[in-house]
Amino acid sequence: MPSNYPGFEHSPNREALSAAKVKALESLLIEKGVITSNTVDTILGHFETKMGPFNGAKLVARAWVDPAFKERLLADCNAACQEMDFPDGMSGAEGEHMRIAENTPEVHNVIVCTLCSCYPWPTLGLPPYWFKDPTFRARITREPRTVLSEFGVALDDSVEIRIWDTSAQIRWWVLPMRPAGTDDMSESELAELLTPEAMMGVAKVKV
Amino acid sequence: MKLQHTLGGLEGLDPINFETEVFVEPWEQRIFGIHTAMMALSNHLSTSLPDYEIDQVPTEFKSFWTWGHLRMGAEGMHPFEYFRLRYYEKWLGGISGFFVEEGYISQTELDERTALFLENEPGNLPSVDAEETAIDTQVVKYLTEGDSPLRPLPAPPKFSVGDRVKVKNVPSGEHTRLPGHIRGRVAEVVKIYDGAFTYFFPTTDGLGTPMPVYSLAFKPEDIWEESLIDSKSVYYNDIFEVYIEAL
Numbered sequence: 001m002p003s004n005y006p007g008f009e010h011s012p013n014r015e016a017l018s019a020a021k022v023k024a025l026e027s028l029l030i031e032k033g034v035i036t037s038n039t040v041d042t043i044l045g046h047f048e049t050k051m052g053p054f055n056g057a058k059l060v061a062r063a064w065v066d067p068a069f070k071e072r073l074l075a076d077c078n079a080a081c082q083e084m085d086f087p088d089g090m091s092g093a094e095g096e097h098m099r100i101a102e103n104t105p106e107v108h109n110v111i112v113c114t115l116c117s118c119y120p121w122p123t124l125g126l127p128p129y130w131f132k133d134p135t136f137r138a139r140i141t142r143e144p145r146t147v148l149s150e151f152g153v154a155l156d157d158s159v160e161i162r163i164w165d166t167s168a169q170i171r172w173w174v175l176p177m178r179p180a181g182t183d184d185m186s187e188s189e190l191a192e193l194l195t196p197e198a199m200m201g202v203a204k205v206k207v
Numbered sequence: 208m209k210l211q212h213t214l215g216g217l218e219g220l221d222p223i224n225f226e227t228e229v230f231v232e233p234w235e236q237r238i239f240g241i242h243t244a245m246m247a248l249s250n251h252l253s254t255s256l257p258d259y260e261i262d263q264v265p266t267e268f269k270s271f272w273t274w275g276h277l278r279m280g281a282e283g284m285h286p287f288e289y290f291r292l293r294y295y296e297k298w299l300g301g302i303s304g305f306f307v308e309e310g311y312i313s314q315t316e317l318d319e320r321t322a323l324f325l326e327n328e329p330g331n332l333p334s335v336d337a338e339e340t341a342i343d344t345q346v347v348k349y350l351t352e353g354d355s356p357l358r359p360l361p362a363p364p365k366f367s368v369g370d371r372v373k374v375k376n377v378p379s380g381e382h383t384r385l386p387g388h389i390r391g392r393v394a395e396v397v398k399i400y401d402g403a404f405t406y407f408f409p410t411t412d413g414l415g416t417p418m419p420v421y422s423l424a425f426k427p428e429d430i431w432e433e434s435l436i437d438s439k440s441v442y443y444n445d446i447f448e449v450y451i452e453a454l
Contacts (some may be wrong), residue, residue, distance in 0.1 A: 008287070008291050010291075013235070013325075015232050016325060017321070017325065018232070018234050018296060018299055019232070019233070019234035019324075020321045020324035020325040021299060021303065021317070021321045022234045022237045022241075022299055022303075023237065023239050023321075023324045024317055024320035024321040024323070024324055025238075025239055025299075025302070025303050025306065025317065026241060027243065027320060027324075028290055028311075028316060028320060029241065029255065029306070029311070030305075030319065032267055032312065033265070033266065033267040034266055034306075034311060034339065034341060035241070035244045035246075035268075036245075036342050036343055038340070038341060039240065039244045039343055039344050039346055040236070040237055040240030040241060040244065041240070041348060042343050042346060043233065043239075043240040043243045043247075043346060044208065044239075044240055044268055046347070046350050047339070051273045053268070054403075056236045087348060088351050089351035089353075090354070091328060091347075091352075091353060091355075092350050092351045092352055092353040093243070093246070093247075093349060093350045093351075093353045093354070094353070095353065096355040096356070096357070097355070097356075097357065097400075098356070099329050106238055109221055114214050114215045114386050114388070115212070115214075115278070115383075115384060115386055116274070116278055116281070117294070125229070126229045126239070127229065128226065128227045128228065128229055129226035129227070129228055129229065129230075129294075130223055130224055130225050130226050130227065131272050133223070133224055133226075133294070134211075134214055134239075135220045135221055135222075135224065136223050137214050137215070138214040138215060138216065138217040138220055139217070139220055139223070141216055141430075141442055142216040142218075142388075142427070142430075142431055142436075142437075143437060144264040144435050144437055145439075145440070147223060148286060150223050150333045151223065151224075151225060152224050154381050155437060157442060158347070158439070159439070160439050160440065160441065161437065161440040161441075162440070162441050162443060163249040163312070163440065163441070163442045163443065164443050164445075165383050165386070165442065165443065165445070166213075166443045166445060167385070167386055167444055167445055167446060168384060168404060168445035169356050169404050169420065170376075170400060170418045170420070170422075170445050174232065182415075196227070197227065206399075
């Protein structure tokens with residue numbers, strides 16, 4: 001049977017059409033009483049102010065300065081979050097069951113979700129575009145060293161790369177190595193060095 | 208199994224597009240918010256572990272909506288269409304289609320309203336009335352308390368750490384959590400997560416009722432045929448028990 005597939009072309013109006021369609025959908029849902037006119041903004045605000053990579057950064061910085069805390073974080077990420085001065089919700093949506101994998105001189109970890117985009121929202125916020133892009137999801141599983149070099153992470157051939165694919169309901173993220181030359185930095189200064197990419201395994205922490 | 212079920216290991220692709228923004232167009236934020244609201248207002252939350260009084264929330268949303276429902280839409284697409292569209296374009300198509308199919312809105316009113324906004328940007332959203340704020344209270348409660356799939360173990364796990372197991376190759380049906388690139392492959396159980404995990408609804412390939420989840424470690428030479436193998440790498444997959452069998 002011939003395919004009805006129309007091809008890879010896009011409307012020249014591509015973004016304007018989507019913007020109008022999503023606005024139409026949202027306004028109809030508000031009128032019908034499904035959501036309110038504040039619902040979407042309330043959700044977006046939650047990830048700007050309460051749940052985001054700033055939480056993960058604080059956890060990593062604490063782990064760098066407190067080896068006992070690091071062990072607790074590695075053993076039970078959700079419990080370790082309770083020790084911090086975080087807003088309520090660290091075990092909330094998409095953070096119910098989090099795990100962290102530790103980078104060492106011998107082992108480098110990277111996360112992926114080949115089937116969709118599973119991600120630990122409370123510690124890292126919402127996933128960046130590249131993480132959701134099929135090209136990353138396809139390639140990192142098979143040629144991780146090449147992909148990491150494209151991200152600017154050059155790993156020696158002796159370093160073992162561990163790829164964590166989230167096909168079930170655990171949300172993995174990465175504890176990066178503390179960079180050299182940071183001995184004099186405070187915990188809060190260390191937290192400033194962290195990026196989502198460093199906590200996903202595709203960037204090294206730079207001073 | 209469709210191409211979107213077996214992304215892992217595709218060859219001949221481009222360099223990674225290292226775009227670090229979450230939303231590459233402003234409109235994408237709105238569909239993310241709508242989907243998250245649907246999860247927060249889903250009727251199944253009456254049976255979830257947190258104490259949600261979802262029946263008391265004054266929303267007209269009465270449907271069952273989880274990640275699995277969203278994913279089913281993307282997995283149901285023509286594979287080429289899946290790759291033609293950006294991530295949130297797939298969400299917009301799936302979610303607006305859902306609201307039409309379920310009768311919350313009609314295709315005609317969606318099309319007419321879309322045309323109106325296309326001609327008359329920016330246009331205003333309708334304003335909220337006081338009673339509806341209870342909807343947003345529930346949404347915040349959901350974001351804060353989540354919807355853990357963890358349940359008591361119905362039976363001891365069938366496999367132990369150190370076991371070599373084989374991944375089944377079950378028909379993927381309309382929704383699966385079994386990636387194509389590990390089907391039929393052999394791996395070692397390296398971790399058994401505590402408890403059992405529900406999928407909230409039954410899939411045709413066996414998910415749904417609470418079951419153990421394992422971390423499997425795959426050697427690259429046990430997955431990939433020849434080229435691009437990085438022998439100093441280990442691929443870990445979190446996998447539901449129903450997808451694996453003894454060697």
